[in-house]
Amino acid sequence: MTAVTQTAPLTHEREFNISWVDAGPFLALAALLLIGFIINPDFLSVTNLSNVITRSAFIAIIAVGATFVISSGGLDLSVGSMAAFITGVTIMFMNMMAPDFGTWSIPAGMAFALVVGLACGLVNGAIVTVGKIEPFIATLGTMGIFRALITYMSDGGTIPIDRSLRDAYRPVYFGTVAGIPIPILISLAVAAIGAVVLYKMKYGRRCAATGANEDVARYSGISVVRTRTIAYVIQGACVAIAAICYVPRLGAATPTTGQLWELQVITAVVIGGTTLRGGKGRIWGTVAGAVILELIANLMVLSDFVSEYLVAAVQGVIIIIAMLIQRFSK
Amino acid sequence: MTAVTQTAPLTHEREFNISWVDAGPFLALAALLLIGFIINPDFLSVTNLSNVITRSAFIAIIAVGATFVISSGGLDLSVGSMAAFITGVTIMFMNMMAPDFGTWSIPAGMAFALVVGLACGLVNGAIVTVGKIEPFIATLGTMGIFRALITYMSDGGTIPIDRSLRDAYRPVYFGTVAGIPIPILISLAVAAIGAVVLYKMKYGRRCAATGANEDVARYSGISVVRTRTIAYVIQGACVAIAAICYVPRLGAATPTTGQLWELQVITAVVIGGTTLRGGKGRIWGTVAGAVILELIANLMVLSDFVSEYLVAAVQGVIIIIAMLIQRFSK
Amino acid sequence: MPGDERRISANVVLRAEGLSKQFGPVTVLSDVTLDIVAGEIHAIIGENGAGKSTLMRLLAGYADPTAGDLFLDGAPVRFANPHQAQDAGIVLVHQEILLADGLTVAENLFLGRELTRNGIVDDRTMKRIAAAKLAELGCRISPNALVRDIALADRQLVQIARALLDARRLVIFDEPTAVLTDEEVHRLLDIILLLKEQGIAVLYISHRLEEVQRLADKVTVLRDGRMVGTYPGQTLSQMEMAHLMVGRELAALYPPKKAVPSGEPILAVRNATVAGFAEDVSFSVRRGEILGFAGMIGAGRTELFEGLIGLRHAVGEVELNGKPIAIRSQQQAIAAGIGYLTEDRKGKGLLLQERLAPNLTLSALRTFHPGLYLRSRREAAALDEAVSSYDIRLKSLKVRAGQLSGGNQQKLLLAKVLLTDPSVVIIDEPTRGIDIANKAQIYAFIQDLVAEGRACIVISSEMQELIGICDRIIVMRRGRVSGEVSGDEMTENNIAFLATSDAAAEPAAWQPERSLQGGR
Amino acid sequence: ADKKVVAVSIPAADHGWTAGVVYHAQAAAKELNAAFPDIDVVVKTSPSASAQVSALEDLSASRKLDALVILPYTSEELTAPVKAVKDAGTFITVVDRGLNDPSIQDLYVAGDNIAVGRNTAKFLVEKLGGKGNLVVLRGIPTVIDDERIEGFQDGIKGSDLKILDIQYANWNSDDAFKLMQDYLAKYPQIDAVWANDDDMLLGVLEAIKQSGRTDIKFALGGNGMKEIIKKVIDGDAMTPVETPYPPSMIKTAVYLTVAHLVGHAPARGTVKLDAPLITKENAQEYYFPDSPF
Ligand SMILES: Nc1ncnc2c1ncn2[C@@H]1O[C@H](COP(=O)(O)OP(=O)(O)OP(=O)(O)O)[C@@H](O)[C@H]1O
Ligand SMILES: Nc1ncnc2c1ncn2[C@@H]1O[C@H](COP(=O)(O)OP(=O)(O)OP(=O)(O)O)[C@@H](O)[C@H]1O
Ligand SMILES: O[C@@H]1[C@@H](O)[C@H](O)OC[C@H]1O
Ligand SMILES: [Mg+2]
Ligand SMILES: [Mg+2]
Secondary structure, three states: OEEOOOOOOOOOOOOOOOOHHHHHHHHHHHHHHHHHHHHOHHHHOHHHHHHHHHHHHHHHHHHHHHHHHHHOOOOOOOHHHHHHHHHHHHHHHHHHHHHHHHHHHHHHHHHHHHHHHHHHHHHHHHHHHOOOOOHHHHHHHHHHHHHHHHHHHOOOOOEEOOHHHHHHHOHHHHOEEOOEEHHHHHHHHHHHHHHHHHHHOHHHHHHHHHHHOHHHHHHOOOOHHHHHHHHHHHHHHHHHHHHHHHHHHHOEEOOOOOOOHHHHHHHHHHHOOOOOOOOOOOHHHHHHHHHHHHHHHHHHHHOOOOOHHHHHHHHHHHHHHHHHHHHHOO | OOOOOOOOOOOOOOOOOOOHHHHHHHHHHHHHHHHHHHHOHHHHOHHHHHHHHHHHHHHHHHHHHHHHHHHOOOOOOOHHHHHHHHHHHHHHHHHHHHHHHHHHHHHHHHHHHHHHHHHHHHHHHHHHHOOOOOHHHHHHHHHHHHHHHHHHHOOOOOEEOOHHHHHHHOHHHHOEEOOEEHHHHHHHHHHHHHHHHHHHEHHHHHHHHHHHOHHHHHHOOOOHHHHHHHHHHHHHHHHHHHHHHHHHHHOEEOOOOOOOHHHHHHHHHHHOOOOOOOOOOOHHHHHHHHHHHHHHHHHHHHOOOOOHHHHHHHHHHHHHHHHHHHHHOO | OOOOOOOOOOOEEEEEEEEEEEEOOEEEEEEEEEEEEOOOEEEEEEOOOOOHHHHHHHHOOOOOOOEEEEEEOOEEEOOOOHHHHHHOOEEEEOOOOOOOOOOEHHHHHOOOOOOEEOOEEOHHHHHHHHHHHHHHOOOOOOOOOEHHHEOHHHHHHHHHHHHHHOOOOEEEEEOOOOOOOHHHHHHHHHHHHHHHHOOOEEEEEOOOHHHHHHHOOEEEEEEOOEEEEEEEOOOOOHHHHHHHHHOOOOOOOOOOOOOOOOOOEEEEEEEEEEOOOEEEEEEEEEOOOEEEEEEOOOOOHHHHHHHHOOOOOOEEEEEEOOEEEOOOOHHHHHHHOEEEEOOOHHHHHOOOOOEHHHHHHHHHHHHHOOOOEOOHHHHHHHHHHHHHHOOOOOOOOOOEHHHOOHHHHHHHHHHHHHOOOOOEEEEEOOOOOOOHHHHHHHHHHHHHHHHOOOEEEEEOOOHHHHHHHOOEEEEEEOOEEEEEEEHHHOOHHHHHHHHHHHHHHOHHHOOOOEOOOOOO | OOOEEEEEEEEOOOOHHHHHHHHHHHHHHHHHHHHOOOEEEEEEEEOOHHHHHHHHHHHHHHOOOOEEEEOOOOHHHHHHHHHHHHHOOOEEEEEOOOOOOHHHOOEEEEOOHHHHHHHHHHHHHHHOOOEEEEEEEEOOOOHHHHHHHHHHHHHHOOOEEEEEEEEEOOOOHHHHHHHHHHHHHHOOOOOEEEEOOHHHHHHHHHHHHHHOOOOOOEEEOOEOOHHHHHHHHOOOOOOOOEOEOOOOHHHHHHHHHHHHHOOOOOOOEEEEOOOOOEOOOOHHHHOOOOOOO
């Protein structure tokens, strides 16, 4: 019997290397800020950044919801038209209340928006889970439905908010608290709540487990139907919150409101590091992803060397590069 | 006590017992035809059906390619803008050749279109497989890129085909052989070839294995990168074929050519019974799916009870119902 | 003899009466009656496909019987789902690993029953309990590790720990030891005895009959879905158990050894390193030789060979038939004539949703179907041939691979790899979860394939089987070759010494394998 | 001295007409930047109303704008943001799609959408002898579209022209092709078709040609696309007239705005481009074969 003597042991990497995976989107964000600054120093001005981040709030808020849906193994293509629909019915509701209740109709309308959002989410969730229809198709269907409803309700035109409510409502988008724009605060709050639910509550665990492996979840006594439906309901609530912030910005709902938001939302989630296959979601990455998207658009406006025809191409290239940074920082 | 006696010897029952799963989309199609006839008997007129099926040819051809991509575990959102891009460069190429080569520039242009299609597919495939980027995002990026390129090349305008080529090219869309419109024949040919490749060729096995379980594929000596890249290349070829049939229809490429085709394509594939998770693809189901989509749109116009504003909603509802029929016929 | 204890004693926790289960036209279980008594270890044995797992699933609420009844403490009961069984104190450790890859060990342990404080999950406590439970089982992985990154054995231990958290009335172990090393097995058996002391009933399924003999108070034998009988544990010898299972006399488990082969080496490997798993490994194997690789789980054997055949990044020199070759992908390995049979047959070996024929030819597409097209007739013939020559037992040729029992899946996998006509066959854990009759068959197959002039490398965590079939055994410890034994030196003691001596000296530093990012 | 900045904010090229707008805006910028060294014209496109609001914020956050020329994506949503720019002291020129509050604009350059619809309708009433079956294709749900339809319905009021059907075809030739095929399948007798945009008319014409039907006497569009004007010049029987709605109006607007800034000609008020019927007689005036539109 020949024994071989052992030399240096193999090294096993430490468990706790601050995970670069999580850092990916933030690195991409930092790179973008740097590039932006080089291209146009105005880019880093407080006004500009605060504008951009404020804008990204809608997508960020909706994308927090989408992080739940995607991490539970679903997908929601209807968020953009759901946003338009909720915006529309909320404005109609507020306008209807305004003569009698004055500015009180604003909070009432907000509550109404939330209820509608929850209901829309429930519909999506039920079709996907109870109807057992591929989420892509189910929500593509409801996307058409919500969009058509708002077109119908607006008679193909716009639904503007009552002038009497305009000024009272304005601060929800344009106001600041301690210098920070309110939409930023709201989106941070939504993200923080989202993070607590996803990382610190039972529901979050179930959501991730359902997305990671449905059978395992089921065998662990988790109701896949319930978990996934709740994710869609959360998504509905987030869309409603975004809609609430959105109304004062544009003052109206139109049949084109929220068009293509679904793509931005999904992109934000994926850039943020959540995979479309489901499993663990990354709320803060999602928020970073939403900001990245808005920054890219902003950069396009601030820089002058891209032909207007090519903007979409450059955006596409940047998104792919951001994903590569994301990936190779792993 | 029932003994499990092994009576009859094991036989290779024919692979051919018509399975209900596969029948799903065809049942939905039949149901739709029936409803259509009840609503408006003109629906089943030869002209109408032949128009509608001819129209569905583009989506069907592209969707055959998408069946490969999806069954290999990928996704391609860029097909619509890729179609616009290929249409545009092909027309430009033909126009350039026309003065010297006359109508010979048409076949030359077709070959050129195919080459461009293969190249576009290769780019998508490489980004997804070599760059290891989530297909959703990668092809969302190239979607923007293709769209911007065509807009740039056309200076934002339309790119019409040279008058001298128009009439010679027209039959490719408007012509018939034995009474059957040529696009229908082409799409049947593409589907037949697709079915042979997917079901009867080695590549098809590799494709389905890769989509079903990447690890098993890798451990069986299948190159996941190559297999999936080839699927994207096939997709590119299909888009090129669709573009070739498309040119004579309107004789021009515009910035809106192919808009939202990607959604229709994916919907057709899924209605056809292929799941977005990957694994087995169903070519003929896909073709049925494409026809179903076009029939629904047609039905909306032929029927009188839907307000123009609500068309999208009704379509959404019908798609969901078609999926339910599909699902519960299993 | 069946039904020693037909009366319902006060101690009977769960009674199954006349249970049957059919899948469509196929009957997999018929008329099984069983009393499970508190504080008793009750073993269920039977060949692969006998219906053991199916029976366990019925008992634990994962499936509904087609006929028959369950009685909990004498009262009829029906579990609509596993949750209800769990509430009744009945838990099942599945034969397959059922954990969510993307979640951590602790998260998996407590999945579906997280501990909370004021609605917030109490991760600290859960991690603490998880670490403690795992330590009890001798598993030292971190509760923070992702399940995706831990070895199969550790996953099995996590799964066991998960069941033990909830063990109140009845714990069902469905082949818990198939993927464990001897040391881990010992620890588990101790724990099972502890459960028994606590008055908990245990149902125990294993193909390792020595375990059954050590543990079982009662043994129930299933054959072809029917009860052969229930017997007092200690009275049965292993041979008798095997006989009852199979229903005929069994030949010897290990085929007689042939003369030690002395041909030229087919495969020679020098200084192979797979970063993080195996370092500086050299060996060679001759035509006609069966070379064993022994070691503890985590010794890096699987990763070493995955590296050699191009599934992972590896450096080193490989010579095949005296000529140096570079293998950068599994495709090249197959083309060069090296076949590898994975240890993870469900995850990496077979397409479970696919029928048998496509599975059979998947590795051999290139050679089996020359040209572009599939030869479906040839494929069907090959399947017939594989079914008969590997004795794959199935009820229809149309079943999906996932519906075969474990032993038959393994035979299919063997057929799949051999279809590529390799000159060197590497078999990782050839008999994991395989019954004794099938084992003997698989050993005979291995013997046959070297007799045809191939070389075979067997990686196994069962020392007995290596000793039984190998001409020579290389032992690995922590990624390095720690020694080599052949002939008479091939004893459990020698191998165990080489595999563990160093590790035993410094247990704290010893971390089981973990997939490192460096790999791929 | 510092350069004066003129920002031009327009929708992205999402169909033929807007593509024409982008073309003319870029051309204007190039010419003016060359001609006036101390004027800087920057063109920015936006793919949606909210993107355009963002673009306005971005443009005014990073530099002081001396003038803004804007073709609003939608009226309602852009009104308040444009007002904010105005309040910072910027000269505002609005093009085509108006704002809800006209007091914001210093200069308004627009076509007459009502006239586009009404003049086309009047033509049909006259040529069809006040009687016949019509089908209509409309664009996307916006004010422009509404106005054209409104003008058209207004125009046929009092006659016996009957609109059999009206559906959206998204200012897209493909959708129009399909819709027209379906109209043809549905209605055995159609006397005239009106597509409220020339992109759509292209699709309509192909569908009619393919059907071989002879009942359709007129197929009309609107916008002044060069291909259609060419038909008018050539005396096409089915499309003998056209209404202009030239995307070059953006160029006019930019030129006027710059002229105002450099003090050559103070420009304020409204420039309404008429939408008279283009007929064989006057078609040459509207024909620009080199424009992309
Ligand atoms: N392992 C593999 N994974 C993915 N694609 C492969 C693989 N092997 C071959 N291909 C591709 O599949 C197609 C068919 O090749 P394949 O090698 O199977 O056919 P063949 O005629 O047997 O080829 P050869 O003569 O090279 O053996 C080719 O495009 C090839 O590039
Ligand atoms: N869903 C199913 N459909 C059809 N047949 C099935 C299904 N599940 C199991 N079977 C069949 O039932 C039989 C019993 O399987 P079971 O898994 O219970 O065997 P087992 O005794 O646990 O075998 P092993 O020792 O290999 O684990 C097998 O022949 C198997 O193929
Ligand atoms: O974009 C619109 C265009 O397509 C329509 O035809 O004319 C008015 C424009 O605003
Ligand atoms: Mg079993
Ligand atoms: Mg191993």
